[in-house]
Amino acid sequence: MSQQLGTLEDLPEDYRTAMTEAGVAPLWPMMRNVLPHDAPNPVTKSGHWAFDAVRPLLMRAGELTPVEKAERRVLVLSDPGRGTGAMQATSSIYLGMQLLLPGESAPAHKHTPSAARIIVEGTGGYTVVDGEKLPMEEGDLVLTPGGDWHDHGHDGSDPVIWLDALDLPLFVYLEGSYAIEGELQAQRNRPDASEVEYRAAGLAPSRRLDSSVRRYPMMRYPWVKTEAALRQMAKYGDDGIAELDYINPETGQDVLPTMGFTAMMLNAGQIDSPPLRSASAAFHVVRGRGTSVVNGQTIHWGPKDTFTAPVFADITHTAEEESFLVRVHDRPLQDKLGYYEERAK
Numbered sequence: 001m002s003q004q005l006g007t008l009e010d011l012p013e014d015y016r017t018a019m020t021e022a023g024v025a026p027l028w029p030m031m032r033n034v035l036p037h038d039a040p041n042p043v044t045k046s047g048h049w050a051f052d053a054v055r056p057l058l059m060r061a062g063e064l065t066p067v068e069k070a071e072r073r074v075l076v077l078s079d080p081g082r083g084t085g086a087m088q089a090t091s092s093i094y095l096g097m098q099l100l101l102p103g104e105s106a107p108a109h110k111h112t113p114s115a116a117r118i119i120v121e122g123t124g125g126y127t128v129v130d131g132e133k134l135p136m137e138e139g140d141l142v143l144t145p146g147g148d149w150h151d152h153g154h155d156g157s158d159p160v161i162w163l164d165a166l167d168l169p170l171f172v173y174l175e176g177s178y179a180i181e182g183e184l185q186a187q188r189n190r191p192d193a194s195e196v197e198y199r200a201a202g203l204a205p206s207r208r209l210d211s212s213v214r215r216y217p218m219m220r221y222p223w224v225k226t227e228a229a230l231r232q233m234a235k236y237g238d239d240g241i242a243e244l245d246y247i248n249p250e251t252g253q254d255v256l257p258t259m260g261f262t263a264m265m266l267n268a269g270q271i272d273s274p275p276l277r278s279a280s281a282a283f284h285v286v287r288g289r290g291t292s293v294v295n296g297q298t299i300h301w302g303p304k305d306t307f308t309a310p311v312f313a314d315i316t317h318t319a320e321e322e323s324f325l326v327r328v329h330d331r332p333l334q335d336k337l338g339y340y341e342e343r344a345k
């Protein structure tokens with residue numbers, strides 16, 4: 001049963017002053033703020049970043065700020081609920097659009113938060129993670145797990161742009177966020193694991209009892225393979241939307257500890273109205289065009305756009321043409337904390 005709780009103003013002035021001096025405060029006037037009934041009351045608001053609007057600003061940053069002055073040349077996608085400059089797009093997900101120009105490199109570092117990139121534009125860029133050179137092609141998902149050294153380089157002739165997704169807000173909140181700088185890594189002279197050990201789903205290197213497996217065995221998920229798999233799912237899968245989760249090929253678990261990635265294909269005219277999920281989400285449009293309604297707010301999206309949804313958002317996607325989206329979400333974190341939930345609409 002819900003009942004009206006007492007307010008701060010109900011209390012005598014001298015008592016309030018005495019409490020402040022003692023460094024204490026009454027819980028009851030604030031309790032509903034931190035424990036609202038039935039569902040959270042998110043600060044996060046749905047945001048939409050049209051690539052057509054962000055790209056010119058990013059290119060201008062390329063003229064104004066040499067990469068040596070920026071280290072990482074990034075424009076942060078700030079949650080409208082927290083305001084421009086907020087270092088987060090949802091409660092737990094940071095998003096930034098990064099530009100690397102031909103010939104540029106970004107120095108090696110490692111940090112406590114985990115990151116993943118979805119490549120938005122350009123060819124010839126690469127990330128080196130833990131000595132493994134990961135080419136970056138449009139739509140690829142590239143992981144830079146927390147604690148792993150990574151640097152970027154660019155051998156191509158056109159700008160390369162990618163979307164960074166990090167669990168940074170979580171680490172900032174925990175006062176656990178920091179980075180260590182290092183020298184550029186020596187690269188192993190071989191293709192990445194997606195082209196060697198994990199070329200085909202269902203096959204992994206044979207193990208001996210004493211062999212060890214890297215915690216993050218595959219750090220690049222080439223878009224060409226994802227798209228081909230989605231197309232087969234759309235053609236032959238059960239009814240519904242073709243959706244594929246990115247998983248660690250050795251464990252079948254999520255690719256990173258707190259962030260999950262799910263690729264989705266919508267045919268022209270197809271509508272997706274998922275249940276209300278307790279996870280927050282960012283949607284990146286790899287290709288296509290359509291409309292999404294998020295908590296009553298209509299977002300018209302096009303190729304390479306990014307938009308977000310807070311926890312428990314009521315979302316309906318409608319594709320105007322064949323569309324591919326990647327959803328970044330914090331379901332793995334919520335699973336670990338034991339409260340991930342889906343509610344029927």
Ligand SMILES: [Fe+2]
Nearest residue numbers: 109111115150
């Ligand atoms: Fe980094």
